[in-house]
Amino acid sequence: MPAITETREQVEKLGQSSYQWGFETDIEMDLAPKGLNEDIIRLISTRKEEPEWMLEWRLAAYRSWLKMKEPTWAKVTHPPIDYQDVHYYAAPKKKNGPKSLEEVDPELLRTYAKLGIPLHEQALLAGVEVPEGEEARMPVAVDAVFDSVSVATTFRKNLAEAGVIFCPISEAIRDYPDLVKQYIGSVVPVADNFYAALNSAVFTDGSFVFVPKGVRCPMELSTYFRINARNTGQFERTLIIVEDRASVSYLEGCTAPMRDENQLHAAVVELVAMEDASIKYSTVQNWYPGDENGRGGIYNFVTKRGACRGARAKISWTQVETGSAITWKYPSCILQGEGSVGEFYSVAVTNNHQQADTGTKMLHLGRNTRSTIIAKTISAGKSDSTYRGQVKIMPKASGARNFTQCDSLLIGDQCGAHTVPYIENRNMAARVEHEATTSKISEDQMFYCRQRGLSEEDAVGLIVNGFCKDVLKELPMEFAVEAQKLLAISLEGSVG
Amino acid sequence: MSELLKISGLHATIDADGTPKEILRGIDLVIPPGEVHAIMGPNGCGKSTLSYVLAGRDDYEVTSGSALFSGKDLLTMEPEERAAAGLFLAFQSPVELPGVNNANFLRTAVNAVRRARGEPELDAVGFLKAVRAATKNLSMADDMLKRNVNVGFSGGEKKRNEVLQMTMLQPTLAILDETDSGLDVDALRIVAEGVQNLRSPNFSALVITHHQKLLDYLGPDRVHVMAKGRIIRSGGPELAKQINEEGYAAFLKEAA
Numbered sequence: 140m141p142a143i144t145e146t147r148e149q150v151e152k153l154g155q156s157s158y159q160w161g162f163e164t165d166i167e168m169d170l171a172p173k174g175l176n177e178d179i180i181r182l183i184s185t186r187k188e189e190p191e192w193m194l195e196w197r198l199a200a201y202r203s204w205l206k207m208k209e210p211t212w213a214k215v216t217h218p219p220i221d222y223q224d225v226h227y228y229a230a231p232k233k234k235n236g237p238k239s240l241e242e243v244d245p246e247l248l249r250t251y252a253k254l255g256i257p258l259h260e261q262a263l264l265a266g267v268e269v270p271e272g273e274e275a276r277m278p279v280a281v282d283a284v285f286d287s288v289s290v291a292t293t294f295r296k297n298l299a300e301a302g303v304i305f306c307p308i309s310e311a312i313r314d315y316p317d318l319v320k321q322y323i324g325s326v327v328p329v330a331d332n333f334y335a336a337l338n339s340a341v342f343t344d345g346s347f348v349f350v351p352k353g354v355r356c357p358m359e360l361s362t363y364f365r366i367n368a369r370n371t372g373q374f375e376r377t378l379i380i381v382e383d384r385a386s387v388s389y390l391e392g393c394t395a396p397m398r399d400e401n402q403l404h405a406a407v408v409e410l411v412a413m414e415d416a417s418i419k420y421s422t423v424q425n426w427y428p429g430d431e432n433g434r435g436g437i438y439n440f441v442t443k444r445g446a447c448r449g450a451r452a453k454i455s456w457t458q459v460e461t462g463s464a465i466t467w468k469y470p471s472c473i474l475q476g477e478g479s480v481g482e483f484y485s486v487a488v489t490n491n492h493q494q495a496d497t498g499t500k501m502l503h504l505g506r507n508t509r510s511t512i513i514a515k516t517i518s519a520g521k522s523d524s525t526y527r528g529q530v531k532i533m534p535k536a537s538g539a540r541n542f543t544q545c546d547s548l549l550i551g552d553q554c555g556a557h558t559v560p561y562i563e564n565r566n567m568a569a570r571v572e573h574e575a576t577t578s579k580i581s582e583d584q585m586f587y588c589r590q591r592g593l594s595e596e597d598a599v600g601l602i603v604n605g606f607c608k609d610v611l612k613e614l615p616m617e618f619a620v621e622a623q624k625l626l627a628i629s630l631e632g633s634v635g
Numbered sequence: 636m637s638e639l640l641k642i643s644g645l646h647a648t649i650d651a652d653g654t655p656k657e658i659l660r661g662i663d664l665v666i667p668p669g670e671v672h673a674i675m676g677p678n679g680c681g682k683s684t685l686s687y688v689l690a691g692r693d694d695y696e697v698t699s700g701s702a703l704f705s706g707k708d709l710l711t712m713e714p715e716e717r718a719a720a721g722l723f724l725a726f727q728s729p730v731e732l733p734g735v736n737n738a739n740f741l742r743t744a745v746n747a748v749r750r751a752r753g754e755p756e757l758d759a760v761g762f763l764k765a766v767r768a769a770t771k772n773l774s775m776a777d778d779m780l781k782r783n784v785n786v787g788f789s790g791g792e793k794k795r796n797e798v799l800q801m802t803m804l805q806p807t808l809a810i811l812d813e814t815d816s817g818l819d820v821d822a823l824r825i826v827a828e829g830v831q832n833l834r835s836p837n838f839s840a841l842v843i844t845h846h847q848k849l850l851d852y853l854g855p856d857r858v859h860v861m862a863k864g865r866i867i868r869s870g871g872p873e874l875a876k877q878i879n880e881e882g883y884a885a886f887l888k889e890a891a
Contacts (some may be wrong), residue, residue, distance in 0.1 A: 578733075582693065587730035589688050589714035590723075591740075591800060592748035599741060605734025605783070 171228035177201065180340055181235050183228050187309045187343070190316055196325075196329065200339030201332035205244045213496035214525045216559060217438060217466050225403055227341045227374070248457040298317055299356050304349040307377050311347035316351055322380050326409040334405040334467075342376035342407065348387060349380045350416075354429040356387040359615055375406040381416040383449060388419040390618055402427075404463075413450025414476065419457070420503045423622050425629075426462035427444075433492025433521075435465025443470035444500075447479035447508075455482040456499065457613045459622040461629040464493060469527065471500035472506035481510040484610040486622070488603075488629045489522030489554070498528035498559075503536040503569065512543040515607045517552035519630055529561040532569045539569040547577040548606050550599065550630065566591070636702070639808055639839050640666040640689075645687045645700035650867035655696065658684040662700070666808065669836040671853050673875060674843045676861035677883045682728060682843045685861075686810045690724040691717050704808070719751030723806035725797040727813045732784035737796070740784045741766060745803050769802045773829050791822035799828035809833070810841045815849040827852035845881040860886050 171182055180201055184194040207221075217356035260323075298305050304315065312319050329339040350356050381387050404426070412418050429436025439462075445454035456470040470479030483499035501510035510530065518524045530541045558575050580602055588598035603626050604611065611619050638642035645662040658681045666672050674682055687693050689702060691714035702709040704720060712720065717861065732740065746756040757765065766780065773795050786792050794814050811830070815823055826851055830840060842853060850858070850872065854874050858867045858874040860883070868886055878886070 209877065246858055421874070445801050582731075583730045584732060586690075586714060587690050587726065587732070588740075588744075590726075591744035592715050592716055592718035592804065594715055594747070597743065599745065601740065602732060605732060608734050 140439050142456045152384075152593070161375070164529040170226055173226055174223045175201075175227055175341065177227070179227050183341060183343060186228065189309070189310070189312055192316075192320065193312055196324070200329035200336050201341075204333065204336035204340055207330070207333045209338055213221045213467050214494050214523065214559075215494040217494075220403060220438070222403075224518075228343055231348070235625065254433075262584040267451075269326075280437060283334075287474075297357065302351045302354050303356050304347065305360055306347055308345045308347040308378060309343075311349075311378070313500070315347070315349070315592050318380065319378065320345070321374075322409070322411055323407075325377055326411060326444050327407050327442050332442060335407050338374045338376060338405045338407040338442070338533050338541065344373040345376035345406070345603055347378050348389065348391075350382060350385040350387045352382040352385060354382075360387060360389045372404060373402070373404045373406070375408075377406070378410040378411075379409070379418060379420070381413065381418050383414040383416060385413075386417040386419075388421070388615060390421045390423075390615060391427070392423040392621070398635045402437045403440075404437050406442070408441070408443040408470075410443075410445030411453050412445065412449065412452035412479075415451045417453040417455075418445060418469070419455045419615075420445070421618055422458040423614075423618055423625060424458065424460045424462050424466075425625055427464075428462050428491065428493050428629075429464040431491045431520075432597045433464070436493070438465045439463040439468065440465075441468040443468065444473065445471070445481070446473040447476050447481065447505075449479070449482075450476040450505075452476045452479045453480040454483075455480075455613070456485070457482075457484040457610065458486070458497075459607075459610070459614070459625065460485070460487040460495060460497060460616075461625050463495075466493075466495040466497050468497045469499055471502070472510065472511065473502045473504065474539075475504045477505045478507045478509075479505060480508070482613075482614040483510075483512045483514070483528075485514045486517070486607045486610045486626070487515070487524055487526075488517045488626060489519070489524045490629055491520040493520075493522040493524060494524075495522075496527055498526045499533070500529040501541060503530075503532040503539040503541070505536060505539075507538040508536055510541045512545075514539070515610055516545070516547045516558075517550065517603060517606065517626075517630070518547070518556045518557050519550035521553045523555040523557075525557040525559060527559045527561075530563070530573075531561075531566045531569055532566050532571065534565045536566050537568040539566060541569075541571045545573075545575040546606065547575075548603065549577065549579045596627065596630075599600055599630055603627075603630060638665050639668045639705060640664070640709075640841075641701075641703045642689075643701050645685075645688070645702060646698045647684065647695045648698055649684070649695050653682045655698075655708075657698070658695070658864055659688065659700075662864070662866060664859065664866060666839050666841060668807070668839055670856040671834070671840045671842060673850055673853075673855040673858045674841065674861050675845065675858065675875060675878055679790050681864040682861055683812055684719075684864075686724055686812045686841075686843060689717075689810060690714060690722065714749070715747070715854070718804070718806075719748050719787075721805075721807035723801050723804055723809045725794075725801060725809060725811045725814045727816065729785045729793040729797055731786045731788075733786055735784045736780075737782055738766065738780040741780075741800060741803055744800065748804055749766065766799075766803060771774050772802075773799055774825050774831060775799060790817040791819065792828055794818060794822065795829070797825050802829060807865055808839045808841065810843070811851065812843045814842075815844055815846055821837075823848060824852065839850075847875055851873045856886055862887055 160515055177198060178195050184197060327335050330336050348360060379389060379607055404473060410418050426437040447454055454472050470483060473479050481501050487495045487497050489495050494535060499512055512528055514526045516524045520591055526545045532539045545558045549556055556577060560573055562571055565570055584599055604623055611622055614622055642662050642664040645659050647659040648657045662685060676682055697710050709717060719792060742762045749756055775795055785796060797814060814826060818826060830853060855872055858870055858872060860868040
């Protein structure tokens with residue numbers, strides 16, 4: 140039917156321009172020369188005014204990295220990455236360091252406005268008081284990362300009163316060296332894997348969070364990452380430490396400008412939860428996925444790991460992954476403390492030529508440790524998506540339990556979805572459950588929805604959001620709404 | 636306007652392993668506003684195909700003929716445009732939508748249609764009020780709104796859910812494709828009353844059925860007998876009675 144073909148074409152056109160956050164900001168950049176060697180690492184360390192031990196740590200990581208090879212076990216393919224063709228340091232040129240909002244580059248503020256960083260945070264930056272009535276809403280603290288240097292940090296005072304430290308990691312290295320030294324690399328060792336080693340050598344910024352004993356962090360912590368400089372690899376490093384009986388919820392969300400070249404991104408996130416502590420780490424990732432022909436897009440190689448060190452500690456990862464050309468990411472939990480809990484809730488959406496190989500690892504060391512894995516994979520277009528998960532129960536983990544559910548939803552007939560579970564149980568008194576399903580959005584479902592007046596896009600949105608409900612409900616409210624919209628945007632042009 | 640729906644010489648084929656197979660072979664049918672028409676006919680005569688073609692399902696190709704709905708060319712419209720224009724199809728086998736909350740689905744549909752019709756959207760409160768009234772009329776349990784669309788519904792619940800959607804979407808023409816099949820006596824009565832509640836000068840229905848019982852409740856204005864992709868006989872309600880007593884054999888013979 141010609142009318143339908145026409146609509147389909149229109150919808151596809153929409154899909155191509157759907158990356159509404161594709162823009163670049165003109166800000167003077169301070170750029171290190173391309174390439175990676177010890178001098179570059181020294182430069183980064185100097186620019187960051189780091190202590191000597193940090194430089195040595197970086198150099199050790201670099202030397203390990205030189206001996207390592209890129210992992211090849213993931214189901215992703217890409218042209219070889221020339222690690223010497225990347226700028227490892229870019230910082231917006233600052234005159235004297237912004238001390239107030241007026242001093243922050245207005246271009247940068249405009250960028251945040253375009254990104255939709257909540258205005259009340261900008262207002263707070265400007266020192267505007269929040270009216271009484273609005274106190275009810277949980278405030279969100281933002282440590283905004285613009286390329287590699289954090290330029291504005293809010294809510295610092297409120298947090299400080301509660302004893303919570305939330306600051307750029309480069310600052311933490313200078314101001315809280317003992318804490319950083321004690322924990323950095325303790326969950327993800329410098330030579331853990333190729334990308335983690337690279338990150339350890341060259342990371343330029345990221346967030347540091349410390350919640351002391353007995354403190355419930357009074358607000359959601361949030362960081363907006365944004366890649367902005369051409370050919371600049373982003374190497375974020377995040378370290379979150381939550382002491383006994385303390386808790387925190389951390390939100391991370393990203394968008395990136397549209398560009399032709401592939402961009403390398405290798406972040407490391409380390410979480411440490413002590414006795415009865417709880418960490419909720421939520422991510423909405425929407426980096427540029429490449430165009431409809433698979434040109435461009437971010438290569439996202441991330442190492443995220445949390446350690447439940449104390450008894451009854453809990454770490455919960457929730458992620459909605461819609462962006463990047465390649466996603467290589469396995470947020471994991473080391474369940475060491477007796478009765479500690481690990482959770483992984485994931486929605487991974489791939490469209491066009493995107494490739495995602497993502498999942499989790501749950502390592503059960505302690506007695507009565509529990510883990511839950513809910514992974515929803517949605518593939519459309521010519522994309523390929525793999526869930527790769529490992530559940531490992533060690534001999535001492537008596538009474539350990541795991542429940543895993545992996546569901547795949549296919550849209551169209553040119554995409555792929557794969558589930559690769561690794562289960563290793565060395566304790567007879569442990570229980571492991573694994574469920575997996577694969578389904579398709581059927582023509583019957585589409586026709587039924589459209590007969591009730593829904594457009595194709597609305598119908599897909601409704602069905603996909605229904606499919607992901609179990610994961611989306613784990614997100615904090617602010618993100619749940621954004622995530623629903625993202626899912627719809629990511630799948631635009633995928634039906635028909 | 637004396638014609639809400641006017642179908643003329645409608646031919647349609649379905650793709651059967653690469654070769655088009657003709658299912659509709661020249662349908663002529665006129666439904667005026669406010670009337671209820673019934674279509675009866677042996678299995679495989681094209682009744683369901685007719686309803687799908689009118690609703691705009693992709694699998695069929697219209698090879699010739701026309702269908703005007705409120706004077707507009709129905710056949711060039713997208714399915715959702717037909718829905719917005721006031722056409723509703725109650726499915727013979729309502730489709731399950733796992734994970735999609737029934738109330739949310741209904742509200743999204745109602746507001747999509749209202750937007751398209753230039754009517755203000757219903758807010759959560761207004762919607763709940765309207766839907767509560769409708770479910771009560773249909774003797775539906777409240778929890779059906781909280782469940783996922785048609786998932787785990789019994790046959791009767793699915794059909795009632797169709798009538799609920801129909802009530803909320805306020806169509807000017809409802810096509811009921813064997814909505815009475817598989818219903819027990821009580822469920823049939825509730826469904827029939829649901830349709831009767833909509834009866835007005837602005838509501839017409841095309842009821843596809845095998846059974847006299849539903850028509851007893853609805854009191855159709857016209858009954859059409861369909862065979863081999865054509866309407867071979869049209870008449871008043873007495874036609875349905877005759878089929879009920881004698882079967883289709885006599886009509887088929889007559890047509891041949």
